[in-house]
Amino acid sequence: MILDFYNGDLMDEQLTGPLSADETMLALLHSRAEAERLRDRERLFSALLESVNAVLWALDWQTREIVYVSPAYEQIFGRPMAFALSSYDDWLNNIYPDDLQYAQDSLNQVLQQGAMESREYRIIRGDGEVRWLSDKCFVSQRTEAGMPLLIVGMAEDITDKKRMEEELQRLATTDVLTRSSNRRHFFESAQRAFEFAKASGESLAFLLMDIDDFKKINDRFGHQMGDLVLQRVAECGAQATRRGDLFGRIGGEEFALLLPGCDLELAEQIGGRLQRAVRQLMVPTTDGPLRVTISQGLAILHESDTGLDALYARADEAMYKAKRQGKDQIVQG
Structure with missing residues (x-):
């Protein structure tokens, strides 16, 4: 016994x-x-x-109280654990303002569906740094009536992963030398903008531009100076555009500017602003400041255009006409 x-x-x-x-x-x-x-x-x-390099948490849904957070909270959120345990509102105050609505809506989906494999949003740490989280959560307990009682989750810091994804996206869509859109990304985006404009009846403008006498610049000063000229012209293009416009390098010394919702008058104003900005460039060389000019061809979307190629062809023809007429000007096609 x-x-x-x-x-x-x-x-x-x-x-x-x-x-x-x-x-x-x-x-x-x-x-x-x-x-x-x-x-x-x-x-x-x-x-x-x-x-565990992730925050384990538990939320009492009926009282709206965070009843548990794991020690990683202090490292990832940069705040004392007591801050999270004080109230659910304090947890929400950590969330980046632009992501707050998504965070709340996605939590409501968890309540309805029972679980969510991943929801990604940003937080603002106690030191002001913005970090990305991947938050997996599910309903752990329900009341006898089936209402959610306890929600548990695991929030992991994925900031480094996000930065890598953004860098890969940038490399895939950006011209390395000028940091403007590369040819592939530009025409893919232009095609979507063309289809939207045709479907909605919205205006669309296309500017094609080429640096005047670029070969002479390379021959006289070398390709390193040519690269610098390309970069400076690209900077002018980026400064001349509006939000939603697309500027890209589509060839050696050839750039393009897509202007959604832009009529002829406004397109001419934007093109003229770009033209003047390039004229004012003073690129330093061993022989003194180098002045740069561009020739531009402008085309506006027509009802009869069945594809982006038609718009591009008119802009291309107008640009070469600007070259023949003396360069450093805008010609409408």
């Missing part, structure tokens, strides 16, 4: 008399051993939580 008691197989109600001294000692030792095992498990659990 003593051995069975030590192994925990004998229930208290099976004991019919008082414990002997030996039994009492064994029971005490057993109790202490169980307590030590529990402490070991608690220490192991705490060590595991501290080693």
Whole structure:
């Protein structure tokens, strides 16, 4: 009986008399051993939580209280754990303002669907740094009526991953030398803009431009100076555009500017602004400042245009006409 008691197989109600001294000692030792095992498990659990580079959290949906956050909260959010545990509103205050509506809407989806594999949003750390989180969460408990009671989740910092994705996207869509759109990205975007303009009846303008006498610049000063001229012209293009416009390098010294929602008059104004900005460039060389000019061809979307090629062809023809007429000007096609 003593051995069975030590192994925990004998229930208290099976004991019919008082414990002997030996039994009492064994029971005490057993109790202490169980307590030590529990402490070991608690220490192991705490060590595991501290080693996980993600915030484990639990939200009581009925009281709107964060009832648990793991130690990683302080590292990722840059705030004391007490900040999160004070109220759910304080947790929401961490979220980047532009992402707050999405974070709330996606949580409502979790309540309806029961789980969400991943929702990504930004937070503002205690030191002001903006970080990206991937937050996986699900409904852990429900009331007898089926209403959500406890929501648990794991929020992981994915800022480095996001930055890598953005850099890969930039490399895939950007001309390395000028940092403007590359040819492929420009024409893919231009095609979408063309289709939208045709479907909606919105105006669309296309400007094609070429640096005048660029070969002479390369021959006289070298390709390094030519690269610098390309970069400076691209800077002028970026400064002349509006939000939603697209500027890109589509050839050696050839650039293009797509102007959605832009009629002829406004397109001429933007083109003229770009023309003047390039004229004012003073690129330093060993022979003194180098002046640069561009020739531009302008085309406006016609109802009869069935494809982007028609718009591009008119702009291209107009640009070469500007070259023949003396360069440094805009010609409408």
